[in-house]
Amino acid sequence: MAQSKYVQTTANGCFAGAYFMGRWVQKSVLNQRAMYTTNLGAAILFMTKDTDCLKLAFANTTPTARFQPEIGIFIDDNPELRFKVNEVPDELHMKLSGPHLIRIVFAGNSDSDELWQYQQGLAITQLAVTNPGIMIPVKPAGKTIAFIGDSITAGCWVLKRTPSVGYAAEQNYAAQTAQILNAQDLRIAYSAAGLLRYGTGGVPAAPRFVKYINFETPAPSYHPDLVVLNIGTNDQRFDGNLMKIQFLNFFHELQDLFPKATLNVLIPFNQAFSKELRELSQENSELFFLIETAQWPLTYTDQAHPDLKGSTLAAQYLSRVLVNHYGSDYFKI
Structure with a gap:
């Protein structure tokens, strides 16, 4: 694109x-x-x-x-x-x-x-x-969007189920959304990670990895305009009430980390914790904007990761939702 x-x-x-x-x-x-x-x-x-x-x-x-x-x-x-x-x-x-x-x-x-x-x-x-x-x-001439998440946001398994060569971080839904909106793509995502679950390669859970790029190196300071969060797919083993607390705590952490950014939260594509996220949205309407994804007709490489066609569809739907929510003038160059 x-x-x-x-x-x-x-x-x-x-x-x-x-x-x-x-x-x-x-x-x-x-x-x-x-x-x-x-x-x-x-x-x-x-x-x-x-x-x-x-x-x-x-x-x-x-x-x-x-x-x-x-x-x-x-x-x-x-x-x-x-x-x-x-x-x-x-x-x-x-x-x-x-x-x-x-x-x-x-x-x-x-x-x-x-x-x-x-x-x-x-x-x-x-x-x-x-x-x-x-x-x-x-x-890119437009806004800066911090895409935070797991392997789906990182760009794993977009092309096929083979490590590295089957990945396409440059063509997944985050990359394509940024390109549609002429935005900077600030990617903060790791395979298998969640709010509580550690990722692969020794990567800790999201509350830690958003602040560090490895165990000893703090991430540089960034000032995104928007945060788009897509996380929870890998936390399904955990109790919903516990996750509801973890989501709310993490939303506040992101608010502290990126005080000038607006927070946008995708319900994971597999609808993990959709009930808890909807409840949080009703109870904290000023804290974040919830993005429903259940009706997005995505296609997948496996049961979880959008393939190239699914990534394109997800980017089209997400960019449309963001433009409708913030207004076309917000993204105008």
């Missing part, structure tokens, strides 16, 4: 000329200076001029993994190039030396990647163009 409106911005990482969208931090990874993330959907955005060659390098953070992390690269929003991180070419050549819009996205990983205790996320160690080329940081 093409995103039509970008604006020039300021570089915000250790590589001049690039904008890092999502939860990235500067770290030393395998004794190399890097921009590092543990979040699928995190992206790098920039324009190139006067060059037909992009130099890229990523740290091999999972050298023995059967399923290597993958990135997606979009050049001028043309069809995606997908690479395993350990197979990314040192130089990516483009047909023309004229201006190009480049978007690089952390697209897939594996549940076995140890994101929390070990540095097995995505680490980019080189990003440059050849002389006399220049890079210009850009970002």
